[in-house]
Structures are given as C-alpha cells and as structure tokens.
Amino acid sequence: MSNPSHHSLITNPQSWKLLTFLFALANFLEVAVVAHFVLFTPAFLYTIGFSKSEIDAWTGPISALAFLLGIWFVPFWGVFADRYGRKPLVLRSHYVEMIAMALAAISHNVWLYLIARALTGFALGNTGLMYASLTETAPKHRVALALGLVNASAPLGALVGGLLGGLIVSEYGVHTLFGIDALVCLITAIILTAFYRETFTPKATPPMLTMLGDALRAVIHSPIALTIFGVSFVFSSAQFFSYPYLPVRIIEIVGERAAPAMIGATQGFAGVTTLLGSALWGALADRAGHRRLLAGLMLLAPVLWLPIFFAQDITTLTIGWVLLSAVSPSISSLMYTIISLNVSADKRGSILSMIYLPLNLAFIVAPFGASLVARNFEVRDVFLVSAALAFLALVMFAGNVGRTRKN
Template sequence: MINWKVNLAVLWIGQFFVMAGMTMIMPFLPLYLKELGLQDAQEIATWTGIIFAGNFVTSFLFQPFWGGMADRYGRKVMLLRSGFGMAIVMTTMGFAHAPWVLLVLRLVNGTISGYAPAAVALMSTNTPRDRIGFAMGTLQSGAVAGTILGPLIGGLLAELIGFRYIFYVTGAMLFIATVVTMLLVKEKFNVEEAKKQPKVSVMQGYRDLRPIRQLIALYSITFVIQFSIQSSMPLMALFVEELHGTGELLAFYAGLVGSITGFSNMAAAPLLGKLSDRIGPQRILIFSLAGAAIFFIPQAFVQNVWQLMAARFCLGIFIGGLLPTVNSLIRTYTPVGMESRSYSFNTSALSLGNMLGPVTGGMLSGILNIRQLFLFAAFMLAVNAVWSYRTLMKAPANPSIKPGE
C-alpha cells in the first residue's frame, strides 16, 4: 500500500471514532435527562436539542481559526490536537450531574474539535488527483458511519453498562484512535514554506474565498443537508417509543433506528465516490439530494419500527453521495495553499446545520410532530437539489479564479 492508502485507512478509523463519540449519547439522551430529574416532554425535547447542538455552536465559531492554523503548521498537528483534546473532554462528561454540565462540556468539545476538516484537507492534498473522489467518499463514509452508528453503539452500551460509563468508553476510543493517527499517518507539508506566507485573519480568509461563487454555493448546500437530516433527531427516541411502546430494549431500538442508515451509507459512499470520478461529482450530488428527499417522505407514514428502519436504510444510500461530493467539489474550486481554510468554512456550515437542525426540531415539537418534520426535510432537500443544479451545472465557471490543482 502506498502512503495515501495507509492515510485513508487510518483516518477512516479516526473519523469513525470521533463522530461516533460525538453522537453516541443521542439515542439515550432524552432517557438520561429523565434520570437527571427532567419530566416534562417538551422540556426534555428542548434540552436534548440544545445539548446536542452545543458542540456545533462553538465548532461553527472556531473551525475557520483552526483551518488557518492547519494551513500554516500542517494538518496532522491539528488532528492530534483535536483528538487528544476531545478524548479528555469526553471522559469528563461521565462526571456530569445536571443538564447544564453536559451543555458546558459539549461547548468545550466543539471549541477544540477539528479532526474532520483536518483529515479531509490532509487527504485532498496527499492523494492522486484521479483518486480524490474515491478517497473523499471512503473517508466520508467513516465520518457518516460514525455519526449514524454512534447511536446504535450508544444504545447497546446503555443496555449493558448504563449511561454514565459510555463517556469513559468513548474517551478511551478517541485516545487510541489519535495514538494510531500519530504513529501511522504521513503528510507532505513544508512547514517552513508555509510560515513564509503572510498571516491571514479568519475574515480575510473568507474575503479571499468569497469571489469563488461555487464555494459559497457549496457551503450553503452543506448547511441545508445537515439542517434537514438533523432536524428530526431530538424527537427520534420519543417517536420510537410511540411506535414500539415502553417495553424492554427501547434504548436499543432507538439506537438502531438512528444507525440503520450507516450500514447502507458505508457501502454506498465509496461506490458513489468512485462513480463521481468518472461522471463528475456535480451529477452525483444532485442525484443524491433528490433520492434523499424521496426517502424522507415514507418516514412520515410508517406504522411500526421496522417500516421506519426500512425507509431510513434506503435514505442512507443517498446520504452516502452528499458530503463526499461536496468535499470533492471544494477541492476543485479552492486555490492552492488555502485547502484547510476552505474546508474549515465548510465544516462551519456543517456545524451550523448540525446546531440549528436539532434546536429547531426541538423548539418546533410543540407545533409540528416528527412526521411533519420528515416532510419538511424532504421539501428542503428537494429545493437544495434544484439549487445545486442551477449553481453547479448551469452557472458558468468563474474566470477570475483558477481552481486548485
């Protein structure tokens, strides 16, 4: 195996553990909040959305800063900083005794996070150009699989060892993944040459990228994707409880419903990434947005847990073609030397969607039920597909900025 394949294998594992650790608490969080003393369903839904989104509030604010640091000092350094930092914070969450403590620690975790954009930037600049689509698809499958399989793992662990010990297990997994990254990942990066470049503030970095209208469009697309997918998550455990009842294995079923898309996603993302290398990532992106919109619709009409699982499994196939193609397109339009900064702005857009989606879903729970939120997500993704077609397929290329080679 040549170095880029070793990097890809190690970073896939790292992405999986990082994203699984960040989402592992989701299936049992409403149940855990009941254990901490909350009883009102509306209050539980609101706290669930706020705690889950807290990580993404500070991540949204700090990602561009860490992206600029990565462009100056290297992406591997940012991987290690983020990985070890999150391992410590995640372990500390096991000592929380009130909802506000979990919220504060999630805010801290978002401040020091940055593993995902650093991994994407490192792969995009250390992979042969004709294999970038495959690499981005495979790498993203690790991140999305972690995001979606995390709830399943969390649900299983909740049944086996209880809620609090899950945080200790997660911290240990993050620590091990970061040690493996430190030992095996290789990066071609000239630190001395990068330090010679003038220091650029976050706002100046954004102003430098703003004239590339395709990048701004891609950031908007990322936000809508995440907002649509995450808006129903705070209510998912309660929806499973409505379909299944309050019997045994409720936490397990809640985790399985949140995770089932991960199985199809892991298989589909590398295949769609390889296909994007042949026919273009723009076409794969539009196809995947349309497919995701279609398979949100049947979720609004399911009558049992197994029907919900089937619909979400099909949804996962199309999720596998979303963020990987966005990342491939960002690499295409980003000037050389600004890769980490460009990806960090996209991560901020992703974090903003992850932040506002659950919060909005939780706040709307008193007005809309989860079935109506599924239809709302389908509508947003369909509109996003039309927007992508008009901005990426029909709009002329920007003649003033040469895309990164």
C-alpha cells in the first residue's frame, strides 16, 4: 500500500443513521429499477418480434453485456474515490442508470436496447463505496446492522419493483415501465445529490495506475479477501446461471400473456422471503457466528435449487424460488460482513471498493454458459447447474475457512 499520508481524507459529517437511511433508500430504488432489465428482457424481445428460440439464445448474453463492459472499470472506482471523493462516484451510478433506462424506453430494436444495457456497466461499483463510508461512520458495534439494513433494502426493492413492474408491463407494456424507471433513477440521484453529505479533503496522491496497483495488491495480499472473493465468484455464478432464465422458464409454463404478472409476483414473493431471511439470519449471525451461519446456509442452497429444477407448474416453481430467496442473498451479505469486520483499516477502503468484482465477473461468465445450456438442452437444466455450482462454493469455503480470520 502507498503511504497513508498520501491518501485523501473522506469524512461524512452526518449521523450514521441518516447515512444508512439514504443508502438503503437509494439501494431500494436502484434494485427495484435495474432488476427490470433482467426480469423483463424476454418480454421486450417478445414485443419486438423475437421467436422463442431467439429469446433463449439472446437472454443470457444480453444480461451479461453490461458486466462485460463495466467490469474493467470496477477497480478504478475506488481509486477515483480516493482522488475525487466517494459522493461523485455514487451519484455517477444513478445518473448513468437514468440515461440507460431512458434509452430502453425508446428502444424498438435490439441494438438500441443493447446500448442501454451496456451503459449500465458504467454504473457498477457504488455499493462497495457505500459500504466503505458506512464502515467508517457507524460505531463498530453497529457496522453489521448498518450494512445489513442496506442489504435488506435490496429484497424490498425486488418485492416492490417486481410486483409493480409485472403489473405495468401487463397493462401498459414494457416500454412504459422503462420510462417510469428512468424517472425513478432521476429522483434517486436528486435525493442523494441534495442530502448525502461528504467532506473531501484532497491530498497529494500517487499516479492513478500506482493507486490502482495498491488497491489490487490489497486484495491479493489479503487471505480473507482472496478467499471470500473466490467463494463469492462461484456462488454468484450459481445465482446468475439461473436468474436471467427464470422469466424464460415462467414463460414456458404460463405462456406469454400471463408471464409478466407472474414474473413480477414470483420476484415479489421472493423479495418478501429475502427480507424476512435477512432479518432472521442477521439476528442469528452474532450469536451463531458469521462463519458458522454462512456454512449452514451454503449447505442449504444446493438442496433448494433442486425443487426449482423439477418444477412443472408455476406454483411449485414459485415456492422453490421463494424458499431459495430466503437463504441465497444472506449468503452474500455474510461474506461481505466477514470482509468488512476482519480486514485491516488501511486496506478496508480499497478492498470494499472492489467487493462486487466477483459478482460482476460471475454475471459475465454464468449467463453465457446458461445460454449454451438453454439452447442445447432444456431451459430448466440451468437450475441443475446452479445446484452444482452452489455445492462447489460450499466445498471451497469449508476447505478455506481458516483463511477468513482477521489479518
């Protein structure tokens, strides 16, 4: 790491409670909006005249596109934050998403839609910056609570966004939904611009590439970060192998006309159980221990994928997805908490700024692989592959749990 005296001073002159509320609200609205790109891409493709085989082939690659373009910039966002402050980098995400949603709203061919999806790649990296600010602002005994509340806002956003999105697409069409999403992104950006306070004192900094090298070395030389990043990549691959194809599977079961409402309802119910699961597992984490609880939930995950694979009706599929959603997001949250509480203070900002790098990489690799499975076998087979990947992640964590202790 470079000498700490070269680092810029970033402080948040507001209470940790207000900061947590602002970040939770922003995360809630962002998830509610951005999830529509995944949930209703098949509906968009159907609207512009794609056949079922074309939808199966295009859904995965389209989902991966934003991450394919944006992942190269993820390491830079933490470096830019050290040089220019975190607030501009957090605001960047929401203004970029506003433009992307506006383009999607006027897209009537797949190429303009691809540009819109690609733009969202430049919105990646804000959550890690929020985590870094909360970790430094909240009292140590409240860090897990603050991070947990921000994480819990995501399933609530999925609940509201899924339900409302399905209703809007059913009644008014997918383009109307994207137009509303653009407005929500603008409102979110304005709220953060007005109320998120940050005191940034610039200091002399090394060259940009030197700072980037320092950030990457902070991850590489941290056994905790390296271990959790590896496990997170495999487990996230399990999630993203199936997530883009859940709407496609629902379309197969209920048909095109009924699909938007059912997609929204399925994701909405999943949001409820994710929220309940986050509260339950968060309350148990301090008592049971973060690592012990993480191992237990990771043991459940592969088993919960199997009913989804075997489901032949919408009720069974929804129940399976809802049960999985009570467990799966909390696994990622526990991984982030372990990193936040155990890496040294001088490395924390650099590591947390890249905490979503494994997830972003997984969202590139997994959907492309899922596309091959969906085209050459059956769509439902992606859920079986997800079960296998989740089991592999469990084996990796169990074999390396000793490397996740404080360093």
